[in-house]
Amino acid sequence: MRTSRPVRAAQYLALLAYLVFLAFPFVWLISTAFKPAAELGSLHPTWIPENPTLENFRQAFDEQPLLQATANSLIVALSAALVAVVIATPMAYVMARHRNRLAKAATGWVVISQAFPFVLIIIPLFLILKNFHLINSLAGLIMVYVVWALPFALWMLVGYVRAVPPELEEAAAVDGAGRLRILVSVTAPLLAPGIVATAMFAFITAWNEFFFALVLLKTPEKQTLPVILNRFIGTEGVADLGPLAAAAFLATIPSLVIFALIQKRITGGMLAGAVKH
């Protein structure tokens, strides 16, 4: 279909407007992160720092326990992603291949778990974890994140499993391979890219999470990056905006990089999970 010129022009104009709207806050964050204190205090802030500096980054590390927080975030996000994928993959397999009550109940839980306000979950979780002395502990937070990442992980993985033709497994069965053998040597390799994408998504979810970490982690040496970043906020004078922006920018990089790697698979996974057979 051909599109007339004025229409095309209008489309490009609209696209440009979207690009500006979506990109400008992020550009401003980066710009602020590299501005020296004098420019931050100036009456007419500019888009591009006139004298870009790394001072803000140094100051951010001096003022807040960012290294410790990064380490905590890494431990929590990596463990949660790993555990979530290891336990979700077999379950997703059953949900995709069997149409029994268990699979239906699990699907129901995936949907319902999206609707409940966290406050209804966090109070009991807080009490339960307190009983096991898992408040202010990374292990406790990891357990919470695993369960929190499960609905979307299952959703994505079920889609990926469905994309593996059952005929392949049947053929292996005809050849006399046992069920576990089939899972390990036929299904798993085909699922591997999907599993990796799901793990990365679970990593980002845990890396970015704020609410549970805010409630469950009490002391700065245990807190994750988002909670530490939040401690920056509130009392800042104009001069402290630089370090704040610098720390926020750094905290975003891992998520952005991983997201760029799996972007196609995420969008594909959302779709695959939604397609009914």
Place this chain on the structure above:
Amino acid sequence: MTLSTATKRPRKGAPSQGPPADYGAWFLVLPALIPILVLSVGPLLYGIALSFTDAQSGRTAATQWVGLLNFQDLAHDTLFWDSFRIGLLWAVGVTVPQFLLALGLALLLNQDLRFRWLARALAIIPWAMPEVVVGIMWRLVYHPDAGVLNETLADLGLGGGRDWLTGTATALLAVIVVGIWAGMPQTTVALLAGLQNTPRELHEAAAMDGAGAWRRFRTVTWPAIKPVALAISALNFIWNFNSFALVYVLTQGGPGGRTRLPMLFAYEEAFRYGQFGYAAAMGCVMVAVISVILAFYLVGRLRGGDTS
């Protein structure tokens, strides 16, 4: 290897009833099922039970059942209903414009435009960012002195010096804009996926019959993406109503409670004042009201689809 012999082989042709859950299936499901039961289903039921008790943090006396007392108190708690009203305003104010904007963007991205890849990449950015960072970023944009918004407005001769996040008139609107921005990617991606499932031949046939752009959208595109559109807008509404981090970072619920979403209210009640039972009751009310609204929305939309 006992597993492989104890279980059935996959049957030919996916059976509609399905085999009963065999031991192998249970073995595969348990590692995920136990954490779900212990850390999700269990706490949920526990949370609902708590709303009928006087549970408080750090109290030594045993927790008592108080029946519907929390709910009776809640019914008279004007602060909570104010917060609830703000929550609804916020949820609708974010979900509706976000849907329309995302639909526009998805339609554009579905065209053969140059720089489409760039737009796609940029559209995803808010999704990947930690909510706390999104909040910080927009605080920088809205900052009364060092922010780019006031500076731009001043350059355009529209005055300046507005304190967006702490002004009672602008605070809610300012956080709603951030909410729209932050949720654009999920909505756009979902709608784009729906659009790409639209049969292209149908579109071309309609164009050949002389149908204009709007008519083609109404008769071909919209019916095809309607299920996705319904699902994503319903989910967005729920997520927005239950959101916490963004507004907590932006305003902490201020000024004077103007942006105090129900989740912020419940969080303070539970973890600042230690009223666990009362906060749990708030959570229950939130779930109940949201379910009713959604039921009406979905039933209404689906019925509307049958008649048109």
